[in-house]
Amino acid sequence: MQVIILGSGSPLPDPTRAGPSTLVRTTAGDLLFDCGRGVLMRAAAVGSGAGAFRALFLTHLHSDHITDLNDVFTTRWVMSFVPNPLPVFGPTGTAALVQATEAMLEPDIGYRIAHHADLQWRPTATVTEVDRGVVFDEGGVRVTAASTDHAPVRPTVGFRIDEGGRSVVIAGDTVPCAGLDELCAGADVLVHTVVRRDLIEQIGLPRLTDVLDYHSSVSDAAQTAHRAGMGTLVLTHPVPTPAPGTEQEWLDQATACFKGSVVLATDLLTLGVTG
Numbered sequence: 394m395q396v397i398i399l400g401s402g403s404p405l406p407d408p409t410r411a412g413p414s415t416l417v418r419t420t421a422g423d424l425l426f427d428c429g430r431g432v433l434m435r436a437a438a439v440g441s442g443a444g445a446f447r448a449l450f451l452t453h454l455h456s457d458h459i460t461d462l463n464d465v466f467t468t469r470w471v472m473s474f475v476p477n478p479l480p481v482f483g484p485t486g487t488a489a490l491v492q493a494t495e496a497m498l499e500p501d502i503g504y505r506i507a508h509h510a511d512l513q514w515r516p517t518a519t520v521t522e523v524d525r526g527v528v529f530d531e532g533g534v535r536v537t538a539a540s541t542d543h544a545p546v547r548p549t550v551g552f553r554i555d556e557g558g559r560s561v562v563i564a565g566d567t568v569p570c571a572g573l574d575e576l577c578a579g580a581d582v583l584v585h586t587v588v589r590r591d592l593i594e595q596i597g598l599p600r601l602t603d604v605l606d607y608h609s610s611v612s613d614a615a616q617t618a619h620r621a622g623m624g625t626l627v628l629t630h631p632v633p634t635p636a637p638g639t640e641q642e643w644l645d646q647a648t649a650c651f652k653g654s655v656v657l658a659t660d661l662l663t664l665g666v667t668g
């Protein structure tokens with residue numbers, strides 16, 4: 394199994410960080426977790442793409458995690474030579490989101506069907522709304538969901554991917570919670586979105602300070618990894634964007650409460666997770 398951070402960014406536009414998105418390459422295919430800004434550009438850099446995704450998993454419906462759903466949906470359709478429905482797993486509300494995305498693309502769908510004689514089907518998705526338990530089990534790869542806590546955003550889920558005795562958890566946006574602890578127990582790698590409480594408090598902008606109550610700080614994420622006895626913590630979606638030269642501060646805050654290895658993600662960071 395391989396974990397590739399396609400987008401290590403946040404809602405804040407950044408010239409080097411695409412929006413939140415993680416690709417997990419498994420023997421069952423490429424599993425995509427969230428689809429933020431620029432996801433297909435980054436997927437192209439690792440030889441994957443809309444048509445290659447075995448499934449898309451959404452942690453929640455905040456805009457930065459789903460901005461490019463329309464791109465994945467359309468590009469998969471336009472670049473397939475046979476109907477290729479996109480399997481989507483996400484919290485309650487995902488089916489309505491996919492329907493609304495399709496409705497938004499209605500003019501484009503009409504243009505392309507009218508113009509291409511060999512494209513006579515519409516883009517489709519098969520949506521499964523999930524809350525907890527095993528949601529995908531194929532070819533020795535199992536994906537398990539559990540509820541997380543990103544209130545007032547509800548519902549939200551995290552995912553754990555198991556293959557060959559190794560496991561990766563995609564936390565999404567959440568504060569520490571029992572559901573995430575459950576996913577992390579005995580797992581190897583935790584990919585967690587984080588914010589820096591100290592810097593955000595120092596900046597003192599109410600719009601930014603608001604994000605503190607529903608995200609994990611670096612030390613919150615590190616404590617979650619520590620409680621579960623995990624081996625590796627990947628800090629992603631850092632807010633505010635780390636200033637060049639300050640990367641070590643982020644790592645230090647994590648290693649103060651977690652003894653495993655800690656990585657501050659950049660786009661296309663790749664981790665091999667094998668027995």
Ligand SMILES: [Zn+2]
Nearest residue numbers: 453455543566
């Ligand atoms: Zn969020």
